Amino acid sequence: MHDVALELIDDSGQTRPADSRAGTILEARGLSFDAGGQRLIDDVTLPIRQGRRTVLLGPNGAGKSLLLRLLHGLIAPSEGAVLWRGRPLDRTARRAQAMVFQRPVLLRRSVLANIRFALGARGMRGAERRARAAEALETARLTDLARRPARVLSGGEQQRLALVRALACEPEILLLDEPTSSLDPASTHAIEDLINAANARGVSVLLITHDLGQARRMGDDLVFLHGGRVAETGDLRQCLRTPQSEPLRAWLDGRLHFDQATS
Amino acid sequence: MDGFGAILADAIGLILSGDPDLAEIIGLSLRVTLSAVALACAIGLPLGAVVGAFRFPGRTVLTVVLNALMGLPPVVVGLMVYLMLSASGPLGVLGLLYTPTAMIIAQTILVTPIVAALTKQVVEDMHAEYAEQFVSLGVGPAGRVMALLWDARYSLLTVALAGFGRAVAEVGAVIIVGGNINHVTRVMTTTIALETSKGNLQLALALGVVLLSIALTVNAAVMALRASAVRAAYA
Structure with missing residues (x-):
C-alpha cells in the first residue's frame, strides 16, 4: 500500500517516496471530525504539496467534501489541526486559499x-x-x-x-469540490483549462472529482479516501495503475460506489 | 344603498375638487408615514440582518422579543410615547408632544419591530446560502450585513411595504401623541375617525378612498418591481 507519504516522479520517470513535509503548503495533522455521534473524518494526516495538482478521490460518503471544508477552515475539526505552511490555519492564512463549490x-x-x-x-x-x-x-x-x-x-x-x-x-491554493460534476464536456474542458493555467502560474490545486478520466488528466498526486480515512496516497498514475489498498482496487473495479462506513 | 352611493359620489367629488384641507391632511399623512417607515428601515434593516446572519448570546431572546413586538398595541405605544414627551416626562423639555414629530416617533416604534423581524427571516435564509462563500472570500461582519441587505433588496421592499401598511393605517398611537389638531397633526386616519363621529361621512369616505388608493398603488408598484427583479434573477 502506498503510505500517506506522497511519492514524486523523478526525471527518469520512476516514482520515489517523497518527504511528506518537503514543499508542503497545506497539511492535515491527525484531523478528525464527528457529527451526529459518528466519526466522519478519522485521524487524517495528509500533506498537500506546493505547486502540485492533488486529486481527492473516494466513493460517495467517504468524507471528501467534508475534508475539503476542514482544510479550508469552513468547519472546525473535532480533533487534530490544519496547518498552513506549518502554522495553524487562521483567517489570514485562509486568504491565501480559494474554494470553488x-x-x-x-x-x-x-x-x-x-x-x-x-x-x-x-x-x-x-x-x-x-x-x-x-x-x-x-x-x-x-x-x-x-x-x-x-x-x-x-x-x-x-x-x-x-x-x-x-x-x-x-490564491496560493485552489480547493475545488467537484467543479465540473454537472457540466457538459465543452464546459468541463474550459474549467480544466482555467485550472491548468492557474497551476502553470504556480497555484497549487486540490480537486475532488468522481470522474476517473478527469483525475488522470488533472492529477499529479492522489489521495483516496474511504470511510473518512486516507486509504491510499501517492503518485496518481502509479496508484491507479497498481493500487495497493483494497478500497481503491474495489473502487476502480466498480465494486465500491457508496461508503458504508459513513452512511 | 342609495345613501351610500350618494355619499360616495360626494366623496369622489371632494377628491376631484382638489380641496386644500383634504390635500393638507393627505400630505401630512404621507410625510409622517414615510418618515416613520424610513426611520424604521434605517434601524430595523441592519438590526434584522445582524440577528439573521450572526450567532451571539441572547439571539434567541432578541428574536422572541422582536416577534412579540410585531403585535404591539398602538394605543399602548401611544401612551408610552405620551408619557415620555409630556411636560412631566423625561423628554418633555423637547416640546414634541402634539407635533408631527411625536407621531413619527410613535409610528417608528410600531414599525421597527415589523421591519426587523421580517428582515431577520429574509436575511437568515439568504445567509444560509452565502455563509460558506463569505467565509471563503474573507468577508468581514460589516461586509456581510451590507452584502446581504443589498442582495435581498427586492425581498426587503416587501418588508418595507408591510411597515408602510402598518404605519399608514395606524390611528391609536398618533391620535394620543398628535392630538388630532386641525392643520397641525390631523392625518387621514384620525380625520376619518373624527368626521365619522361628527356625521361628516363625505369627507371620511373621501379620505378612506384616498387611503385605499395609496395602499393599492404602493403595493402594485412594489410587486411589479419585485416581479421584474425575479425575471432578471436578482431576487
Whole structure:
C-alpha cells in the first residue's frame, strides 16, 4: 500500500517516496471530525504539496467534501489541526486559499459585480480592482456578459465565473469540490483549462472529482479516501495503475460506489 | 344603498375638487408615514440582518422579543410615547408632544419591530446560502450585513411595504401623541375617525378612498418591481 507519504516522479520517470513535509503548503495533522455521534473524518494526516495538482478521490460518503471544508477552515475539526505552511490555519492564512463549490454560490448581482465583490473583500479598490475584474472576465471569456445577472448564466458560465472570481483573489491554493460534476464536456474542458493555467502560474490545486478520466488528466498526486480515512496516497498514475489498498482496487473495479462506513 | 352611493359620489367629488384641507391632511399623512417607515428601515434593516446572519448570546431572546413586538398595541405605544414627551416626562423639555414629530416617533416604534423581524427571516435564509462563500472570500461582519441587505433588496421592499401598511393605517398611537389638531397633526386616519363621529361621512369616505388608493398603488408598484427583479434573477 502506498503510505500517506506522497511519492514524486523523478526525471527518469520512476516514482520515489517523497518527504511528506518537503514543499508542503497545506497539511492535515491527525484531523478528525464527528457529527451526529459518528466519526466522519478519522485521524487524517495528509500533506498537500506546493505547486502540485492533488486529486481527492473516494466513493460517495467517504468524507471528501467534508475534508475539503476542514482544510479550508469552513468547519472546525473535532480533533487534530490544519496547518498552513506549518502554522495553524487562521483567517489570514485562509486568504491565501480559494474554494470553488460544487454548486457555484453567486451573489444576486451582475457578473462583474460578483468579481468586484470578491476583490473588495480582499481590500482592493478603485482602478486596481477594475483592472483585475476586467482581466478575470477576459480570462473566463465572460466579458460580453459582464452586465448580465450572474444567476441567469448557463451552468458552465456560472462555474467559470465562480472559478475566475476565486482566481482573481490570487490564491496560493485552489480547493475545488467537484467543479465540473454537472457540466457538459465543452464546459468541463474550459474549467480544466482555467485550472491548468492557474497551476502553470504556480497555484497549487486540490480537486475532488468522481470522474476517473478527469483525475488522470488533472492529477499529479492522489489521495483516496474511504470511510473518512486516507486509504491510499501517492503518485496518481502509479496508484491507479497498481493500487495497493483494497478500497481503491474495489473502487476502480466498480465494486465500491457508496461508503458504508459513513452512511 | 342609495345613501351610500350618494355619499360616495360626494366623496369622489371632494377628491376631484382638489380641496386644500383634504390635500393638507393627505400630505401630512404621507410625510409622517414615510418618515416613520424610513426611520424604521434605517434601524430595523441592519438590526434584522445582524440577528439573521450572526450567532451571539441572547439571539434567541432578541428574536422572541422582536416577534412579540410585531403585535404591539398602538394605543399602548401611544401612551408610552405620551408619557415620555409630556411636560412631566423625561423628554418633555423637547416640546414634541402634539407635533408631527411625536407621531413619527410613535409610528417608528410600531414599525421597527415589523421591519426587523421580517428582515431577520429574509436575511437568515439568504445567509444560509452565502455563509460558506463569505467565509471563503474573507468577508468581514460589516461586509456581510451590507452584502446581504443589498442582495435581498427586492425581498426587503416587501418588508418595507408591510411597515408602510402598518404605519399608514395606524390611528391609536398618533391620535394620543398628535392630538388630532386641525392643520397641525390631523392625518387621514384620525380625520376619518373624527368626521365619522361628527356625521361628516363625505369627507371620511373621501379620505378612506384616498387611503385605499395609496395602499393599492404602493403595493402594485412594489410587486411589479419585485416581479421584474425575479425575471432578471436578482431576487
